[in-house]
Amino acid sequence: MSTLHLLVLAPFIMAIFVPFFYKGFRRIHTGWFVLALPLLLFIYLLRFIPIGEPLQVVKETMDWVPSLGIGFNIYLDGLSLLFALLITGIGTLVVLYSIFYIANKKDEPLNNFYVYLLMFMGAMLGVVLSDNLIVIYVFWELTSLASSLLIAYWFHKEKSRYGAQKSMLITVTGGFAMLAGFCLLYIMTGTFSIQGIISFFAESGAIFNEALFLPAMILILLGAFTKSAQFPFHIWLPDAMEAPTPVSAYLHSATMVKAGIYLVARFTPVFGGTPEWFWIITSFGLLTLIWGSISAIRQVDLKAILAFSTISQLGLIMALLGLGSASFIDNVAEVAIIAAIFHLINHATFKGSLFMVVGIVDHETGTRDIRKLGGLMAIMPITFTISIIGIASMAGLPPFNGFLSKEMFFTGVLEATTLNIFNVQTLGFIFPIVAWIASVFTFAYCMIMFFKTFTGKYQPEKLEKKAHEAPIGLLISPIVLASLVVIFGLFPNMLSYTIIEPAMQSVLPYVSDPYINIYHWHGFNAELFMTIGVVLFGTVVFLNLKRWQETTFFLHERDPLNRFYDGGLEGLVAGSQRVTNLQLTGLLRDYFAYMMVFMILLLGWTFFRYDAVAFNFVDVSEISPYLWIITLALIAATISVPFIQHRVTAIIVVGVIGFLIALLFVVFRAPDLALTQLLVETVMVVLFLLCFYHLPELRKESFKARFKMTNLIISVGMGAIVTLIAFSAHAARHGLSFEPISQYFVENSVPLAGGYNMVNVILVDFRGLDTMLEVLVLGVAALGIVALIKLKMKEGQDI
Template sequence: MIFAVLLPLLIACLIPFLSKVKHKIHTGIFVFFIPLIIFLYFIQFIGTNFSPVRQTYQWIPSLSINFDFYLDGLSLLFVLLISGIGALVVLYSIYYLDKTEQLGHFYVYLILFMAGMLGVVLSDNVFVMYTFWELTSISSFLLIGYWHFNERSRYGALKSMLITIFGGLSMFGGFILLSVITDTTSIQAMIEQKSVILNSPYLPLILVFILLGAFTKSAQFPFHIWLPDAMEAPTPVSAYLHSATMVKAGLFLVARFSPILADYEWFFIIVSIAGIVTLCWGSYMAVKQTDLKAILAFSTISQLGMIMAMLGFGTKVAVFAAVFHILNHATFKGSLFMVAGIVDHETGTRDIRKLGGLLTFMPITATLAFFGTFSMAGVPFPFLNGFYSKELFFQSSLGLNENVGSFASFLIDIIPVLAVFGSIFTFVYSMYFFFGVFSGRKKEKQLPKKPHEAPIGMLLSPIILVGLVIIIGLFPNLVNGSFLAHTAEAISGEAFHPHIVYWHGWKKPAFIMSLIVVVLGTLLVLTRKKWNAVYRILPGKLSLNKTYDVIVDKLDVYSNQVTNFYMNGSLRLYVALILGTTAIVTFTFMLLTGGFTIGFDNLADITPIEISVVVVMMVAALATIFAKHNVAAILVLGVVGYGISILFVIYRAPDLALTQLIIETVTVALFLLCFFHLPKMQVRKESGKSKLINAVISVAFGAMMTLIGISAHTSNWFDSIAEYFLKTSHKLGGGDNVVNVILVDMRGLDTMFEITVLGIAALAIFGLIKIKRKKEAE
């Protein structure tokens, strides 16, 4: 399985070279085969006898961070979507993107995103999953901002990155807590310790942190605001990221951790409410939009909300409906994004107010849009896959009493009503999209380009996706027992593969709900102009986007003020902040953890000569404070260093004494050389408050270092490593001088890198001297 991740990463390194021949062969042709190969490899796992597959490759075993890949029904579904839709998107992009574009950049970003998504869904190690998770955030930022010369593209890219990375960091916190509680980094091992997690006092924090990661990635209310702005990306990006892959990463995260969290009542409450509110708000706001991709963006938000709600319900029917709709949504929404791109490509606009009557000019595109929009609307036609999963959604919303505790019982009656409300507006925006573009009065004179049908190459990908819509609609059980059943079982832990049929009878509650949606939805479509003014009331002037803009602007202002406060060019302030912060944090941590352990037993006798040396050093240290001349301060400071050398001699460490003497001599000489070229020392006139702050910081830092030194000698938390060095210095290093063996052999690599740093610094100084001499000669 590791090849599925490594292959895209390897090709990403080669794309810049392949893109140089784009004037002869489109770069996308080389890239197309990568997701296709991955798809063909993983499709072999589909079957009734499928069982999970695990592979492990060591990375950082000391921290239990390895490439643990785990393929079960859930990850198989997402791998096939990522690779299958990926191949179709690349094929579509070959005809959508002109060779004059920066194709090398585009396909590097796209293939990196694909590798990141594959890594997320295949990883069993939480920290490896997080690594790939952030790779998707970074690569999607680059894809959304691909047309970086456009201000709105840059805005959308930054917005998506800030929101999703905020969620990613929160998710990382949840992963850390889980690993601490269970003492493992494996998700499957965590599932086996489910009872330990559910009984942990950190469970509420874990739930909130993980759900923040899921909600921000899958554009759940109120974090959905990044998705409409991400539509500034090229249409192939929208079709890939925002229909089938990135936005479903949050759904995958919730599904993956459902075996652990589903029995926690707050999981049901938070996920169900967030999902159903997102469904209603997204579908309601989609009808307000005039840009085709904006309509599809809000429709995606609503569909993601519906799937999230079903994962929150947690029943077997709801989980199966969720995974079924994940598949269905990828097919019809991917095709609709491509249709929107075709309309934009062939007419020059995505503004639905300028479009209309395109059925005559673009009959194939209109046919594809018909199947996509009617499937998205859940219209009860037997050849549309969206209807089946929508029916199961209604059915699951009526069966909540299986999983609801007494505290959340109020949701039993509310959720079915909201499900119907959201679905009514889903029907409305679907009809609005199709009939607003392809029916009505022709407006070709308002269009920047004369409309015409797209080339077959651009139509091929949406044709394949619409073909899947129809095939799944006609034969829904084709993907049931051999595929979707394994996915649902990986989430709920129970085998469940119902026989899906189109007709259940007139009295079936779910079918009655579908009829209500169609009837009321049709009335709203026909009277849309009469009630469209309701958007002036709700949302009216309220806007989460404005809230986001204010927060970001204020953060810029306040961070600038904070930065200007401490980055003012004052070395004194820098040192004060560093020392003060270090003292406060260290003191606080040591006191809270009982780190200060002070004892005076087991100490050697102190002789008068040692007392004399220390007194001289103390007097010299104090004298540096009151010195009024540079040279005097340096010489007095040197007395402290030479005093340390004398102490080393007294304690029978001649090698350390020699080292200290050399270092001190060189340091004093360098100080004298440097200060010779500096202005004379001037005594600053400081206020009493400034002197008090200086004194407090100095005493606090000195006291901290003194207490740490005493505590380090007194405490006995770990076995001393000195015995190891004494026993092994001759055997491993071939020497009896333990200090030399440590420096030369046991810290050999460390010493080598230190020398390397010094060598680089020397070369840099040499280069600067040459440049200066060259300028002087000129």
Template sequence: MDSFTAIILAIFLPFAAAIFIPLLEKFLKHRIGWFAAGIAFLSFALIGIVAPEIIHGHIIQHSIEWMPSIGAEFSIYADGLAMMIGFIASGIGVIIMSYSNGYMSHKEDLPRYYQYLLLFMGSMIGMVFAGNTLQLFIFWELTSITSFMLIGYWRGKPASVYGATKSLLLTAGGGLFMLAGFILLHAITGSYDIATMLQNPAIIENIKAHPFFLITLILILIGAAAKSAQGPFYIWLPNAMEAPTPVSAFLHSATMVKAGIYLVARVHPIFSGTEAWFILVSGIGIFTMLLAGFLAFRQTDIKAILAYSTISQLAYMMTMYGYTSYHEPGLGVAAATFHLLNHATFKACLFLVAGIVAHEAATRDIRKLGGLRKDMPITFIIASIAALAMAGIPPLNGFLSKEMFYETSVEMGHIIGGPFTFLIPAAAVLGGVFTFAYSIKLIDGIFLGEKHHDHLPEHIHEPPYTMLVPAAFLAGLVILFGLVPSIPIHNIIEPTTAGIVLEEVHLHVKLWHGFTPALFMTIITFIAGLAIYTRYDNIAAWQDRFNARYPWVSVNYYYDRIVDGAKGSAKGFAGFAQPGSIKLYIYAILVLMVILFTIPLFMMTTQVFSVNLNFDIPFYESVIMILMVVAAIAAATLHRYLSAVIAISAVGYLVSLMFIYLKAPDLALTQFLVETLATIIFLLVIARVPQTFKEKIPKNILLRDIMISLAVASTVLILLLNATQGIVPPFESLSHYFLENSVKLAGGHNVVNVILVDFRGYDTLGEISVLCLAALGVYNLIKSRGEGE
């Protein structure tokens, strides 16, 4: 199997499998989760087929024609970065879907659950292997939509609906900003192709020198920050914890939240090496790292603590990817990439532990937990390994990437110089201190201390192996990557880093580097972290008091005000603009028409009014015109509904007759059918109302109506005079195009039919839909009239 086929199958196999989930569920019942896990494993294996080629430094590129009119192809760009995220998405997918077989109740809607998981996984894999920006955007938004469905899986819970809606508004909205950035990139480079931009130094230099550079960077970073819950967009992630815990482990530790980080890494070669990149990317990262780490203290739900810790850890990566200088544009790339991989292992493990604890103890409130080490010793060991890795304790993998973070922070501080020589490393250490404190809280609050018997079930035990083994496997990876870092470094991190910095990379990572500044920073982190932990509850209480006193400081406060305010404003505007009077709507439309025409009218020459009219009109056309005028006057002046409807219908039928004389039988037939339907509807309606107009129109209202009618009639007359008398140059006729291409492009000799079905297919479909709806309306009226009798 060639590499391109393998990647295509890895992307679309989950989509295809999701279609058959409901059918297979009838045979497999609650074991359908194992089928989904098998599909995830196949995607993992398919990526594994191409991995050796990528590890040896090759980039897999292939394109097929997609949208040639705008120069976009469906293309695959598979380098180390795409391989790593693809492995994480599919590999963690196998673990999550296997774990779900023990976690999810058999009473749940399992087909829908596994469908959503597979669709999300396919979207994620498709996004990272996308070879052009439009394709990346489509898969990007698919991850937003599928994550929305997963977060809101429990539709009956208002909190789930709120969290899902919030995540969709922010992540999908951010994606639109990203799309605008991609469009600007195309305006600068003339291409949507990622490889074209990355592999051409001249294009990269042109982007950096372009006036649109900064705005393009900002727009793309808005999309990345929204997806990875960075900056003010962090607020959606805590509410997304209302999803089932396996979903949180999948989306919010290993995959979806990594999408923004992936985007930053993907565009790194284009924008790095500039002050704007460092200020924006690292600035957002440092701010979010400290804010989220601090806010984690006041959380009492285990998943909420993990949510804020995820935001903070993602900010680590954002900060490191932002470390750059003109001479060292890829300064923090290796450290960020290694931490991205490590975070996927220990954070997914912690989420699975949270699911185990909630499953067995029937609560996620850390205030009610404690002392579970005796009842759940294996879970305690697994949780300790993952939490200590997040805290950066040796010899676990989190220690290694944290050391690299500290090293690059010191280097970045020296490059900038001045007070930043100390400020940047100090910020990194403070972020590490917060991480250490909330990591210890997870172990201490859940497993250590005394058990709260009044809040917990009497008998708590280890979960089934379907839940325990996936968590244990991830804990094993945490230990393996820490003790033998050469395995991930040489096979994953080096190819990924090379794919980002676009040059060959050799890394030397080991547990002991000697007495380095990073080691001393680690020691300070542990000491300060323990000191902070002794005041943990006091800090949380202070945050609660502050939040209660100053609610307007929270970003959530403004989000709720904007969203709820939008609902209220829309309701108020609708009440003003749509009071229910159809007559008022018609007035508004007609007056607007006159106003819109009057503005350009004053800008035109007086020749508009000096038109030489041609009164050489055939006798039969003159008769029809006179009859139309008479019928129109009759419709406006008759005092009985039936007579007025007949007069209006007469106008329509006379227009149809005029079309026939003007050699437009298709228009005549359409007008005739529509007029017939309208007449039937009118007659059926008025059959149930009094036949005489009872209300008397006041003179002032009548005068107003006459003025509006005259103004609209004059406007239409002037427009027609302009269109027919050559004052406005006529458009070039399109008839020759249809005559030349009806057979060539559509295979039809009847040009009128070809125009309606092929060249104007959507227009015709809309007309048919309207006619079908009108026919249904007539049918219902006739039926209801018959039943009433």
């Protein structure tokens, strides 16, 4: 196991010790123990940044399931290094911020918070550093799980539980689609390695015409779009803001929502250069960009404004990746990839600082409602200074880093209109129009955040707390991020060849020596005039905000697409209840009927589909007279059961049937089966009789049997199917082309599994996954029982 493997696993290992820190050192905030880990990981990753020389790609392998081609393989290149630095760097600042944000109270489960946070950090590192698709999927779903747990950290709030459930359902559903896409890629390429798939596609240009190519692309994009909150899957992100602010600053500005961005960037060398990839990503990115920016205008909660702002910015980055994918055919689009990577960094800095500032405002005033805020400029001067830097960068104003990447965004959409591929010459004029309109609304909601919070009249009577400046502990992390906003704005080229170029070469591997030079002044060009227009029209929108808010779209804060999610969920619950009520009748005979009907249909279809019915009476032994006697007795006893009116008598007759079956086993020389049948039947008869003897008489002991045609049909059908199986299995030994499956286990039980008891080997080894899942089900049931036992409910309280 290499150091990079340990780097991924370190957060999980630390998470094991967090509960011990929490219980053993109650007077010390648990965050202080956790803080060292992301800081050390960040410092370690800094050594991989290339300074004056090309980045050395690091590959480390470790087998997991080698027979299936699954290995925990690490691949560190420019793209994964960028994301790993964001995960550990922002993670360090978030942990430091959380120490002062979440009080070390007796009733505050800090151990849960930091376990979930570390689990998320490790999962994100696994996503961006793994080279195997199946391993990526495992970590991908772990991010969804950890995210939902963090969102529901304050689980006593209904909105927190709702937001956690929503994020889990949407992102996990997308993850399942992504897994299906990965499987299709494996079918086409024969490998789960991302780099192997990239090499395969580079060498086999004809693969683009494969029937599975487009379905694989769409399924993978579904996973990316749900995780990165692209329209229409964005609706989970605003509700996720019920999480503590450190979680929002970490997951929803710098890391989790960027996982989809990473996936698209990583697979651009595979799918880039195709019109489907170009148009799907660009269209959804621009739609998300404009929808998020317009929706942010109608919010009154500061975190809600930032949530829709994040959606909009993610759409911007996604659109740039879509436009940049055309550079596989036309090098004009390379600037879009540079802009996407640069804005990815910038967004993490200014949005992370703004989320922390909003947390400070909420922490020190007791509210995030802009209708209650105002006049905080003089009361909270440091917070105000951090805010103006972050807001100005988000609005795209110089000299901050957001201005530079926004100008490059305008350059990217303008240059995209000159492309002469994918019919861009027909619809390409839409790109700069949508980009400019979205930027106008971006500038407007930035003005709303700034002026509604820090200027105007101070309203202490509307605040839950007396407003004051935050303690230095809460200010350190946003100050660091705001400083990076300024530094990257004034000296952007310090990132050009250390971070941006290596990441760009991962997305566009054919670019060997790109020229990256980022600077503020480009003369009086179209981008500058677009920016001037954004400022002017954005100001007009802000000054006429009341008129905008009177329109139907602005009457409700919640996204109108939520009604489809809520309606779909309600329909799913109602439908499942109807199906459950139909199935779970509480009657054992109904359950048997369902199972029998299913088996009849499945086996009958299999016989028909594969023409498997066969009759061959060669080597059939003669039926002796005493076997006829046993069989007739068995038939008579079976037929008599429905007509017996006394339950105890019916139990005895059922026992007789079991003993007769045991006698059949003896006749057919199967003593082990006969012994098992005798023991089980004896125990069952005794237990039934004891139960009926001790149970109170709740109803009349006698009953009248009723004839049901459905029961007769099911019984006859099941008997016919079993008879066909017996005849066909016997015929399979005489003249059919395929050999019995038992021969495989006879030959491989010892060499593959090392066991001589073939039945045990089948259960433990050949069906090991099935057995493991059965054990997992039992474990989950046991945990549920323990939780119910330990759950202390107050009288009248609902679960």
